Amino acid sequence: PALLIEGKNNVILDGFDISNVLFWSEIIDGYNNVIRNCSFAIARDTGTRSGLKIIRGGNNKILNNSFDDGNDELLIENSNRNLIEGNRFTKARHVLLNISCGNHNVVRKNYFSNVLQKAAEEFDCEGVISSSYHGDRQIRKYHATKHNLWEKNTFAFTKDNRDRHGPYNGIQYAGQNGLVRRNLFYNTQGGGVDLTQYTSEANHCYAARIFHNVFYNNTGGGIVTSNSRASATSFWDNRMVNNILYKNLPMPLKWADNRPGGSQATNRSAASGGFRFENNNILGQAPGEETVIYLGRASRMSLKTAEARYSEYYTGNVELDPGFEDAANRDFRLRAGSRMIDRGAFL
Numbered sequence: 027p028a029l030l031i032e033g034k035n036n037v038i039l040d041g042f043d044i045s046n047v048l049f050w051s052e053i054i055d056g057y058n059n060v061i062r063n064c065s066f067a068i069a070r071d072t073g074t075r076s077g078l079k080i081i082r083g084g085n086n087k088i089l090n091n092s093f094d095d096g097n098d099e100l101l102i103e104n105s106n107r108n109l110i111e112g113n114r115f116t117k118a119r120h121v122l123l124n125i126s127c128g129n130h131n132v133v134r135k136n137y138f139s140n141v142l143q144k145a146a147e148e149f150d151c152e153g154v155i156s157s158s159y160h161g162d163r164q165i166r167k168y169h170a171t172k173h174n175l176w177e178k179n180t181f182a183f184t185k186d187n188r189d190r191h192g193p194y195n196g197i198q199y200a201g202q203n204g205l206v207r208r209n210l211f212y213n214t215q216g217g218g219v220d221l222t223q224y225t226s227e228a229n230h231c232y233a234a235r236i237f238h239n240v241f242y243n244n245t246g247g248g249i250v251t252s253n254s255r256a257s258a259t260s261f262w263d264n265r266m267v268n269n270i271l272y273k274n275l276p277m278p279l280k281w282a283d284n285r286p287g288g289s290q291a292t293n294r295s296a297a298s299g300g301f302r303f304e305n306n307n308i309l310g311q312a313p314g315e316e317t318v319i320y321l322g323r324a325s326r327m328s329l330k331t332a333e334a335r336y337s338e339y340y341t342g343n344v345e346l347d348p349g350f351e352d353a354a355n356r357d358f359r360l361r362a363g364s365r366m367i368d369r370g371a372f373l
Contacts, residue, residue, distance in 0.1 A: 027052045031059055039064060049076040055083050062089040069096040072119060080105045088113060102128045104151060104165055111135050117142055127151035127167040131174045139183045144216065148174060149200035152227035169230045171201040177208055184214040190280060193246045195220040200228035207237040210358060214244045217292065223252035223261050230260040237373060239269045240358050246277040247292045251301040261300040268370040269306045270348045276317060288320030295322055305342045305371035313345040
């Protein structure tokens with residue numbers, strides 16, 4: 027890598043400009059290091075090692091940097107209690123930010139925009155190379171991505187799904203006991219948050235708390251939930267409370283024979299559950315639309331129908347114009363008189 031910190035603690039890197047190299051930087055077995063006010067651009071490697079990688083160690087801070095034109099631009103791997111705050115991530119050939127088998131990490135007040143693929147992902151470790159510099163160690167850690175916080179970030183723009191390899195989410199999420207709160211998701215092309223599940227690195231997705239977020243104009247819906255399969259039975263107790271899901275759009279889903287999902291919420295299975303929407307504002311273009319909720323294969327319905335038939339999954343939600351200042355120009359502050367003011371439920 028252009029810049030390597032290995033087995034070192036309390037190092038501060040401030041104002042570096044790293045560009046047009048094979049891969050950017052790594053922190054390996056390091057604690058309490060700080061990378062701030064740096065610019066990372068054009069990583070030529072197409073593998074997961076091309077970006078900035080934090081491997082083992084912890085308590086590192088990545089502050090107020092810019093990342094552009096990498097592959098996996100920031101990877102937090104088997105590393106705990108790191109702070110990623112105030113950064114700008116753009117244009118990655120795979121993902122802008124990955125957290126894998128790391129706990130108690132904080133991702134706060136960052137901007138994510140990826141016209142080439144998805145924005146962020148969180149899941150366990152399935153035989154990944156734990157050091158791309160040495161390339162000599164693999165780890166497998168399951169049920170090991172807990173208590174991560176995503177807070178006050180903006181997720182704007184992900185790639186469309188015309189290549190059918192998506193959908194490309196704002197956050198592809200398969201952590202445990204995590205919190206996603208007060209974020210803004212707009213113009214993603216695969217749903218804002220996808221509570222996903224697949225073998226083997228994403229078997230365990232439970233106890234997620236999705237609170238106080240805004241989802242607007244995301245193709246593929248605002249929130250997507252997975253289903254618990256026989257080979258992956260740890261999808262449960264995922265709760266969505268006090269979110270605004272407004273004017274999102276459906277997209278064809280290849281796992282549902284290319285039928286469109288729900289415009290606001292897409293739930294892969296009604297039988298297995300594992301999720302609950304409570305006290306959210308869930309509105310498409312107008313109240314009563316029959317395409318707002320997708321619950322199980324090819325079953326689209328209105329919010330009223332979902333609450334009547336499946337009250338264990340949907341309860342106390344409303345369909346109201348949220349009263350944004352100017353959503354078309356991405357001003358999502360609430361106007362005076364908005365019916366969303368002081369409407370939050372206790373958590």
